[in-house]
Amino acid sequence: SQKIEQNSEALNIQEGKTATLTCNYTNYSPAYLQWYRQDPGRGPVFLLLIRENEKEKRKERLKVTFDTTLKQSLFHITASQPADSATYLCALDPYGGATNKLIFGTGTLLAVQP
């Protein structure tokens, strides 16, 4: 069973709003957490990485937070556009980055309405 949980419901938002996606994990102490974007029928593409000693990371309209106490990462897309519509996946190494084993969450489908 999946040990990394993401919003199972699709997230529908209006263009221009901020989308917030959640990634929760249990029983791990990851040294980092990654976020990927996946379009239908294609492989995921890396977006951002945040390390355990970082609270927040930004890249253009994207922002990621990492709360190791809550065991949660939040992924924000500000000023969302229809082109942001895709599935977003979080990923981590359950052994704290020591093994290169990379496991993924269930993914959240984001739909941005014009």
Add this chain to the structure above:
Amino acid sequence: DGGITQSPKYLFRKEGQNVTLSCEQNLNHDAMYWYRQDPGQGLRLIYYSQIVNDFQKGDIAEGYSVSREKKESFPLTVTSAQKNPTAFYLCASIEGRGLGTEAFFGQGTRLTVV
């Protein structure tokens, strides 16, 4: 251009047949991975390899086999023991030398049992 190439893009298998999915990378990456994705689901780890001639089982290795005889290549065989092989298969690689290095994915192979 450097990248990961998966072939074929579409594959049809008859009941009881073994089939092999190809994954080749020219990124000089140490670690390679195979994931399975079912409709509306996240990625589940089948096998991964951190170095040549070594590989580890992921969360759903039963019914699959791999080899890593060359750094560039990590083929996946779906055996007749895999009872529900119809899925989208993704190969990935990471440099393996840094903590949390991003994963690069191929375009996937869609396997269908007929």
